[in-house]
Amino acid sequence: MPVFGPQCSRPLLVVANSSWYLAHYRHLLLQRLQQDGQHVVAISPVDSSTPELSRLLIHIPWRIHRSTDANPFFFGISFLRMLFLVRAIKPRLVHSHTLKANLLAAVVTAIFGIPCVLSFAGMGRLSKARGPSRLAFVFVLRSIAFFSVRQRRSRWRWGTAPDRTAFIFQNPIDRSLFEAALPHLSTSRNYLIPGSGVPGAYLAPTAGAHNSVNDLPNHWWSQPLGPRHCTVPTCELLFCGRLLRSKGIVTFLEVADLLAAQHFTVFGGIDPSSRDSLLSAELPDLQRQHPNVVFSGSQRDPLLHLKVPYPVLVVPSNYGEGMPRSVAEALVLGIPVISSRAATCGIFDASTVYIAEDDDPGDYLHCFDQLLADHAAGQLLTRLQAGRHLVHHRFSEEAVVAQTLAVYESLHSERIKSYLLNKDDARLQHWLAQ
Template structure:
């Protein structure tokens, strides 16, 4: 008997990364299902056109994921209710904090049979580094616990085992919950081709939104010290300024934008040319990542990495066939030492990159991730 076509409602907090992060998964789901995406306004017409070409049904909203706004969030809750009642999905798949919290609550209220929220990192609200104990973080944790109450149709997806352990430790979820761990969002190795890294001159690239917890200041300070010792080395930064509660201050933004220490390129639509021209990719994040996509893209293209020994980030460094160096969070001197290592061991720039490509193929290749995701989303 042919399997019944299901309606799968995907809810996200950003349309810009929808195709990059979930495009291949949506393609796989569309083979035997209807897929409806509920997204913030799609500003880039190439994304809208591609989704429609794939056969995705689009619904849009006015969600502002990085803003704390009670009335805006209430409107979003109402919009979620309307779209769930209209679509009547068999599977509800929200990811990122606001869609997970609000979407899971509304989907339960509407008696959706299969609810599969995915937490793509825990961000600030459970961070041991930031210790954000404000009212917003407290409310977020309470709402998350309430929305994720055990339910026969609920399956929670994490992108690293530490996030699941933390929610169990904090009493957010317990033994009755069905929970799964996948290795991040994955990376398409057919899209990110290997290219040999340049070793003369060395260049260090960071790809990130301009928020403090991503380690922007640490990268800038390390670059400033390194330029004093190795003036020929180049430091590059890609990423949009994010009007987030943790956005970098105007003074640091001005220093970065001046171009005296770092070459800042803002937001770009395709990171591959920048990765091809980079020697090493750096992400000194303490944000509370799932598994950082920028590091997976770097590994896929054969770039060694320097990243923090923190949740999510440490998953990308192979302790056997080493592809990168881990540094303590907020430790500029350790970051400088790791950068200097590659200055003194340029052969490792190439070898670490080769190891990273192999590690990405073994653990993070998109087909492996999507096979696991399809099982979680579709299994009866």
């Protein structure tokens, strides 16, 4: 459905703190908008995904660095850059992603009175912080809320605008955290949309690498002969994500030490913008220390092209995820998942994944042993089928795009109240009348 009607010529602006995020998680949404005849502009930092994003829409580089998030000077520079870009683009709607970009977008769109959608792609590490960092996190949320319900009406006059901004949360925990920190803010514009959704390639009947003669997703789906005849298979335990300590890469390597007879593969690269990331110089030493681990780097859709008989996805993250798409991708491909409690995000439970209650590597070892025991007893298949059913019915990318477009449409009436856009329309009318 066209956003704000087919006659609307003003662009829709999408914002994120990386081009990779938009190209990887918002590709179908951006593609659908373009197909509907919408003009879409993106502002994000230049990275390896910028060429792909530029082929899809108009991309404007935005110099913002996650490594300088806490520096007021650099924060102010990022704010001014967004302010001037939005003033020049004059979009009818701004859709921002991630916490820092959301704060900047909330302030800038309030100044210009532009409808805004703020997507929280997980609250990140700050949501788990204590002490001063926790106070800073709450202050950011309250600042976002304050500006989200206000806008400039004229050059010097401000007013309230309770329906100008919509909030999208990827999981119920993040939504509850936001609402608990802001008890007086209306919840009528708070939407729960599970991440970016699983792409259609994963949902196709033939998705994944089928390895058995019966064309099953993997050997976990074959019926074992029973506990007495079942030997421990050689498994491929997988890590998918940036090599951040808060994402659990260190825990994953510790689990590899406990299961020396098993194979481990890491799909993901370092993040130069994060102090929490492993360094490139550390990887050779880690490879020597963990001979049963292979660092395969960042790859596109690694689970979809996987060809191993006994894969297991391990998600030892305490990062503050939104909705870990790798978990949904693994489930729909019939791959067992061992997850931290934090990474279940209030979405997945013990009926679909194995949950390690603590960060201790021994908890993940216990989950792995339980997985093997369930397979030997013929009980694993029920969990795998439940996970595949869950993703098919709730987490498709098509469904997420449709829900997001519906949020855009809900802000249609706010377009006519924009100070910047009305001022520009009046200027154009005056020019045409000359």
